[in-house]
Amino acid sequence: xxxxxxxxxxxxxxxxxxxxxxxxxxxxxxxxxxxxxxxxxxxxxxxxxxxxxxxxxxxxxxxxxxxxxxxxxxxxxxxxxxxxxxxxxxxxxxxxxxxxxxxxxxxxxxxxxxxxxxxxxxxxxxxxxxxxxxxxxxxxxxxxxxxxxxxxxxxxxxxxxxxxxxxxxxxxxxxxxxxxxxxxxxxxxxxxxxxxxxxxxxxxxxxxxxxxxxxxxxxxxxxxxxxxxxxxxxxxxxxxxxxxxxxxxxxxxxxxxxxxxxxxxxxxxxxxxxxxxxxxxxxxxx
Amino acid sequence: xxxxxxxxxxxxxxxxxxxxxxxxxxxxxxxxxxxxxxxxxxxxxxxxxxxxxxxxxxxxxxxxxxxxxxxxxxxxxxxxxxxxxxxxxxxxxxxxxxxxxxxxxxxxxxxxxxxxxxxxxxxxxxxxxxxxxxxxxxxxxxxxxxxxxxxxxxxxxxxxxxxxxxxxxxxxxxxxxxxxxxxxxxxxxxxxxxxxxxxxxxxxxxxxxxxxxxxxxxxxxxxxxxxxxxxxxxxxxxxxxxxxxxxxxxxxxxxxxxxxxxxxxxxxxxxxxxxxxxxxxxxxxxxxxxxxxxxxxxxxxxxxxxxxxxxxxxxxxxxxxxxxxxxxxxxxxxxxxxxxxxxxxxxxxxxxxxxxxxxxxxxxxx
Amino acid sequence: xxxxxxxxxxxxxxxxxxxxxxxxxxxxxxxxxxxxxxxxxxxxxxxxxxxxxxxxxxxxxxxxxxxxxxxxxxxxxxxxxxxxxxxxxxxxxxxxxxxxxxxxxxxxxxxxxxxxxxxxxxxxxxxxxxxxxxxxxxxxxxxxxxxxxxxxxxxxxxxxxxxxxxxxxxxxxxxxxxxxxxxxxxxxxxxxxxxxxxxxxxxxxxxxxxxxxxxxxxxxxxxxxxxxxxxxxx
Numbered sequence: 001x002x003x004x005x006x007x008x009x010x011x012x013x014x015x016x017x018x019x020x021x022x023x024x025x026x027x028x029x030x031x032x033x034x035x036x037x038x039x040x041x042x043x044x045x046x047x048x049x050x051x052x053x054x055x056x057x058x059x060x061x062x063x064x065x066x067x068x069x070x071x072x073x074x075x076x077x078x079x080x081x082x083x084x085x086x087x088x089x090x091x092x093x094x095x096x097x098x099x100x101x102x103x104x105x106x107x108x109x110x111x112x113x114x115x116x117x118x119x120x121x122x123x124x125x126x127x128x129x130x131x132x133x134x135x136x137x138x139x140x141x142x143x144x145x146x147x148x149x150x151x152x153x154x155x156x157x158x159x160x161x162x163x164x165x166x167x168x169x170x171x172x173x174x175x176x177x178x179x180x181x182x183x184x185x186x187x188x189x190x191x192x193x194x195x196x197x198x199x200x201x202x203x204x205x206x207x208x209x210x211x212x213x214x215x216x217x218x219x220x221x222x223x224x225x226x227x228x229x230x231x232x233x234x235x236x237x238x239x240x241x242x243x244x245x246x247x248x249x250x251x252x253x254x255x256x257x258x259x260x261x262x263x264x265x266x267x268x269x270x271x272x273x274x275x276x277x278x279x280x281x282x283x284x285x286x
Numbered sequence: 287x288x289x290x291x292x293x294x295x296x297x298x299x300x301x302x303x304x305x306x307x308x309x310x311x312x313x314x315x316x317x318x319x320x321x322x323x324x325x326x327x328x329x330x331x332x333x334x335x336x337x338x339x340x341x342x343x344x345x346x347x348x349x350x351x352x353x354x355x356x357x358x359x360x361x362x363x364x365x366x367x368x369x370x371x372x373x374x375x376x377x378x379x380x381x382x383x384x385x386x387x388x389x390x391x392x393x394x395x396x397x398x399x400x401x402x403x404x405x406x407x408x409x410x411x412x413x414x415x416x417x418x419x420x421x422x423x424x425x426x427x428x429x430x431x432x433x434x435x436x437x438x439x440x441x442x443x444x445x446x447x448x449x450x451x452x453x454x455x456x457x458x459x460x461x462x463x464x465x466x467x468x469x470x471x472x473x474x475x476x477x478x479x480x481x482x483x484x485x486x487x488x489x490x491x492x493x494x495x496x497x498x499x500x501x502x503x504x505x506x507x508x509x510x511x512x513x514x515x516x517x518x519x520x521x522x523x524x525x526x527x528x529x530x531x532x533x534x535x536x537x538x539x540x541x542x543x544x545x546x547x548x549x550x551x552x553x554x555x556x557x558x559x560x561x562x563x564x565x566x567x568x569x570x571x572x573x574x575x576x577x578x579x580x581x582x583x584x585x586x587x588x589x590x591x592x593x594x595x596x597x598x599x600x601x602x603x604x605x606x607x608x609x610x611x612x613x614x615x616x617x618x619x620x621x622x623x624x625x626x627x628x629x630x631x632x633x634x635x636x637x638x639x640x641x642x643x644x645x646x647x648x649x650x651x652x
Numbered sequence: 653x654x655x656x657x658x659x660x661x662x663x664x665x666x667x668x669x670x671x672x673x674x675x676x677x678x679x680x681x682x683x684x685x686x687x688x689x690x691x692x693x694x695x696x697x698x699x700x701x702x703x704x705x706x707x708x709x710x711x712x713x714x715x716x717x718x719x720x721x722x723x724x725x726x727x728x729x730x731x732x733x734x735x736x737x738x739x740x741x742x743x744x745x746x747x748x749x750x751x752x753x754x755x756x757x758x759x760x761x762x763x764x765x766x767x768x769x770x771x772x773x774x775x776x777x778x779x780x781x782x783x784x785x786x787x788x789x790x791x792x793x794x795x796x797x798x799x800x801x802x803x804x805x806x807x808x809x810x811x812x813x814x815x816x817x818x819x820x821x822x823x824x825x826x827x828x829x830x831x832x833x834x835x836x837x838x839x840x841x842x843x844x845x846x847x848x849x850x851x852x853x854x855x856x857x858x859x860x861x862x863x864x865x866x867x868x869x870x871x872x873x874x875x876x877x878x879x880x881x882x883x884x885x886x
């Protein structure tokens with residue numbers, strides 16, 4: 001019985017960080033109409049930032065802050081610079097550019113840090129009893145942090161000036177420009193925030209997953225699933241699906257073998273996409 | 287509304303263009319034949335490990351061709367070709383493990399199995415496009431990767447599966463010695479290239495190109511866009527499946543990585559960097575990138591980095607792939623020899639404002 | 653206030669606007685008429701730096717606009733209401749109007765809303781509805797309301813009456829007339845004689861990328877006379 005609660009909680013932890021990565025992905029998708037293949041690599045870089053700072057003898061939270069700022073600002077703006085000349089050409093080219101960046105980042109990480117898996121100590125040890133098990137406090141902290149960040153992001157988008165401008169640019173960037181919105185600045189914000197969200201997720205999850213260069217790959221695919229299955233541009237839907245995905249996979253693996261769970265989940269998503277595609281299509285949809 | 291702009295095109299100009307096009311095709315055909323002859327004769331004469339290396343390139347160029355056909359003409363990025371490739375390879379291995387050693391049966395069964403898998407992708411092509419299609423293929427390929435682990439007893443799990451039967455399964459041709467197997471590969475590759483070229487230059491092929499470029503208009507003209515997409519997917523599935531069959535024969539061993547995403551993504555990269563609008567593009571891309579990988583693998587451990595750089599070069603400078611870039615260079619050089627009027631006429635027609643919007647456009651821009 | 657001197661505009665190698673010179677002062681209502689495709693919309697977009705490559709001089713309030721990006725031009729007091737895809741579909745009507753005023757502060761936003769609802773009561777009825785669910789005509793009214801609520805010094809309006817019922821054309825004309833009377837400059841591209849007569853003091857006729865004439869609006873007794881100025885020529 002306890003195993004189920006623990007599994008559910010674990011799923012919540014994974015789902016929460018997945019929601020963060022997916023939120024960043026959705027932001028970038030909203031303004032550019034592409035999926036950023038390098039999102040998982042920003043996640044990975046955030047994790048490495050924490051490991052690096054800890055190695056220097058500093059606080060975990062400093063590492064997190066450094067990671068978010070460095071990856072968000074530097075990574076995000078670099079990404080924007082690289083994609084900027086392509087924005088009027090095909091979307092496929094931008095997709096491929098992000099794929100190229102992903103490959104390069106993975107290789108660079110392997111070169112600089114080595115391919116081995118590096119453990120990271122959680123900043124908060126201690127467990128609280130849940131039923132008969134002692135559950136790590138840090139995991140719950142991660143969920144709480146993710147919730148706070150996501151809520152803050154939601155409020156920002158809804159009420160803050162730049163948040164409203166961001167939504168406007170995402171929906172009709174030409175008209176936004178004609179209304180005086182500083183479109184380039186808003187794009188930059190989207191890039192920085194999108195990358196920063198991935199980085200913070202990576203940093204938060206580092207103690208759970210350890211750090212290695214291909215850390216980003218799995219979460220990339222899951223994040224894509226969340227964003228597309230949640231309905232492109234639907235932030236709340238994405239958050240919900242992220243949590244659901246985390247919990248379902250975690251619960252599922254207590255009963256069924258790990259790989260089978262993934263296949264089942266993928267199968268469900270595939271069916272969902274097909275059904276939605278059928279329903280959304282009129283008679284002459286090409 | 288007064289004098290229109292329709293200029294009288296001189297009769298001389300029209301047949302001139304026809305003649306140029308026919309010349310170009312004859313030249314292309316001659317070059318292809320020469321290339322094929324060289325491919326067949328030279329490595330066999332040279333010996334050493336060259337036939338084996340080229341065998342590897344040939345085998346991996348076929349799934350790249352499959353991806354290229356879908357991407358270039360159905361305008362869909364199918365990451366799942368690797369699943370078809372790996373599934374066929376596994377079919378060969380599993381059958382031989384159960385005593386089926388007849389080479390013809392193995393060929394038919396594995397290619398058939400691959401076509402069944404690509405049937406799944408054909409369903410996707412009917413119900414989705416763009417990003418959703420991409421995601422469907424991504425998920426499916428990831429799911430396939432887990433299949434051998436799930437059916438450990440049957441499919442060997444993490445350890446992979448051997449292909450039994452020695453040279454009986456490959457028509458008596460030994461992949462490791464002699465040139466027979468290499469020539470088989472050349473034959474299969476040439477077959478697919480020739481068939482694809484024939485189909486593409488036929489009326490049906492030109493319809494497909496039109497569909498790929500503007501599906502809405504083609505559909506309004508009465509063409510069944512879905513039908514053509516299904517057709518392209520199944521056809522290219524056959525190509526990828528035959529590559530899987532050949533791989534199993536060549537290496538006598540299959541493993542789960544063949545089914546996974548990284549290999550699949552590689553096929554996409556080969557075809558994109560080579561050039562999806564041309565048949566030889568994916569082949570060149572596969573050979574070039576695999577050679578690069580081997581060369582770099584000996585000197586550094588950085589192959590992914592260089593692939594990434596190559597991809598960036600293509601994206602920024604050569605969106606139609608290397609072959610596309612070469613061709614554009616060729617046309618630029620040729621154009622400078624023609625009169626200005628011709629140039630201005632073509633330029634005026636090609637200049638159209640690009641609509642701001644969400645259409646996914648690929649490769650060569652018209 | 654706005655002065656164009658020998659404006660040329662290009663899309664790629666297509667030479668659309670081929671040397672247009674005109675002036676619009678504060679409180680002027682100027683119409684721009686002509687066949688489809690002669691370059692009227694392109695002229696407007698050139699003034700806003702919204703796409704075409706331009707040569708020639710555009711001066712606004714005495715300052716040369718060369719090199720000034722779109723957002724900055726808006727902040728200086730220029731505004732444009734394009735003919736299509738002008739609303740933010742997933743935002744409510746109210747949010748759409750507010751966005752325009754965000755630049756100037758929250759109090760400005762409330763005033764903007766009041767003005768918009770006064771001009772077009774139907775928008776007040778649907779204030780919470782997502783703009784994408786409005787009819788085409790209502791979306792045009794929303795776009796115009798938003799553009800005017802920003803209180804620009806000069807507003808460029810592209811085909812506001814297209815696709816609208818006569819009663820809504822009246823509403824739009826009235827709104828533009830009020831803007832002109834309040835001192836806003838209006839440069840409007842349209843083909844509705846009633847609208848032009850209500851809003852404009854004069855009309856510029858454009859043919860094949862050039863202005864071929866400028867006429868006082870009062871000189872036209874009916875739509876046929878206006879159309880005759882740009883028909884039947886070579």
